[in-house]
Amino acid sequence: MTHDLLVIGGGINGCAIAREAALLGLSVLLVERDDLASHTSSASTKLIHGGLRYLEQYEFRLVREALGERERMLAIAPHLVHPLTFVLPHDHAVRPWWLVRAGLWLYDALGFDSSLPRSRSLRRDDTGYQTPLRQAYRGFVYSDAWVDDARLTVLNAVDAADHGAEILTRTGFELAEQAGDHWRVTLSDGRTLEARAIVVAAGGWTTQAMTAMGVPPRGKLRLVRGSHIVVPELFEGDHAYILQQPDRRIVFAIPYPGGTMLGTTDVAVEDPSDARISPEETQYLCDAANRYFRRQVSPAEVVSDWSGIRALYDDGAGSAAEVTRDYVLELHDKGAPVLGVFGGKITTARALAEDALGRLAPVLGFDAHPVSRARVLPGAMIADIETLARQVAERWPFLDPHDIDRMARAYGSRLIELLDGVDSVRDLGRALPGGMTEREARFLHETEFARAADDVLDRRTKLGLGMSEEERRAFADWWATAFPAG
Known part of the structure; x- marks a missing residue:
């Protein structure tokens, strides 16, 4: 089949x-050598945002x-994307007050059609915002949005599959050779196939994959490690903080299961697999929080951490923090076409995809009208x-309210599909760890391409964050028995 x-x-x-x-x-056929979102796309700061700090690099088009x-995204994924209020305590030694105020005014102006509240000044009577801080700050309050990054990635794949795409995880690309106007491809499972065009969206491995195909890219990648830690709760409430640092970087402090998430760092690396936080990064993030919060934290208190490698387009910027977060699409259309994807951010992935199909349409001969x-x-x-959770509780009153809330936020209306035919607790099957x-x-295995225990615990549910090693082993043992073929 071609x-x-x-x-x-x-x-x-x-x-x-x-x-x-x-x-x-x-x-369409998509191949992924590991799991969906198993690298950078599950290691983000979990934000759908315009990128306030990108205004300093004059990235006005990207921010808009x-x-x-x-x-x-707030409209098309309301179960995954939620408004989030940010508090920005102002440190005049980093940026003058007027510059931050002007930046937020421009941020509001560029988002003129937003349904979220516009920015305002932080007041002394904002008790819930000021109390966790070491002192009373002047500053600002503005809005962005939070997302479950791994689930967003998986649900894009689910929708693709629902419209005929084939999704192959645990399957790598091995070899591609041009055969006239198409590609002859060999996969790691020994399967061979033909494709009229190839898109290489392999993050830090994009250059390697394109070179192996005999189509070395014209552009270069800058690999930048971004690390996050979770520490014991630094503040109460469902708001977040954006903390300016002496090096002019910013660090987010965001509520997260198990405490408060702090991130991210910007460390230049050479190896795309070098996604492991360093002691220096951990200390940096702790110091960043300790400059602002009454509750002080140390590396010994870190509950969990993660790192991802951002494969950014090399625009010649001097420091890792200044490299553009915009994407570049590189089309090679002599012979069988190849499109290389460089850079990008989770917020603009849908727009990137629309742009990518627009680039391919003339060479493949189809109409690339907007569809998503x-x-x-x-x-x-x-x-x-809340309405979904209430409806589920009325229809299945034997379910635990905490479990209903968790599953409603993860699956949205697909929760009804998951529970179809369930008339009692017994119909749910065995209670598993976590x-x-x-x-x-089984629903995750059958409908969301989960093929290993970690796929479920670390990406599709995040339940692994609260599990002991013993519980994780017990879940993995059950999974291996239930799905011996993965």
């Missing part, structure tokens, strides 16, 4: 491109596009989380 499009890489960019292509009616996509701008993601057919049931685990 596919119209082979997508290499199961991160947010690859999955969004596969979805866009499938919605346009193309025959990202703010437009933020509004779109208003199309909701799977599970988004809800009024709001608060999951056998029925939920």
Whole structure:
């Protein structure tokens, strides 16, 4: 069989491109050597945002596009994307007050069509915002949005599959050779196939993959490690903080399961697999929080951590923090076409995918009209989380309210599908470690491409964050027995 499009890489960019292509009616195959979102796309700061600090690099187009996509994501994925209020305590030694005020005014102006509240000054009577801080600050309050990054990635793949795309995880790209106007491809499972075009969205491995195909890219990547830590709770409430640092970087402090998440760092690396936090990064993030919060933290108190490698387009910037977060698409159309994806951010993945199909349309001969701008993601057919949770509780009163809330936020309206045919606790199957049931685990295997225990615990549910090693082993043992073939 000849596919119209082979997508290499199961991160947010690859999955969004596969979805866009499938919605346009193309025959699509996506291959990912590990799990969906197993690298950078599950290691982000979990934000859908315009990028306030990008204004300092004059990235006005990127910020405007990202703010437009933020509004779109709030509409098409309300179960995954939620408004988040940010408090910005002002440190005059880093940036003058007027400059920050002007930046927020411009941020509001670029997001003129936003449904979120506009920025305002931080007041002394903002007790809930001021109390956790070491002193009473002047500053600002503004809005952005939070997202479950791994689930966003997976649901792009689910929607692609629902429209005919084939999604192969644990399957790597091995070899691609041009055969006239198409590619002959060999995969790691020994399968061979033909594709009219290939999109390489492999993050830090994009250059390597394109070179192996005999199409070395013209552009270069800058690999930048971004690390995060979770520490004991630094403040109460569902708001977040953006903390200016003496080196002019910013660090976010965001509520997260198990405490408060602090991130991110910007460390230049050479190896795309070098996604492991260093002691220096841990100390940096602790120091960043300790400059502002009454509750002081140390590296010994870190509950969990994660790192991801951002494969950014090399624009010649001097420091890792200054490298553009915008994306670059590089089309090679002599012979069988290849499109390389460089850079990008989770907020603009849908727009990137639309752009990518627009680049491919002339060489493949199809109409690349907009198809995903208003199309909701799977599970988004809800009024709001609270209404869904109430409806589920009325229909299945034997379910624990905490479990209903967790699953409603993860699956949205797909929770009704998960529970279809359940009339009693017995129908849920065995209770598994971490608060999951056998029925939920099987649903993830059958509908969300989960092929290993970690796929479920670390990406599709995040339940692994609160589990002991013994509980994780017990879950993995059950999984191996239930799905011996993965």
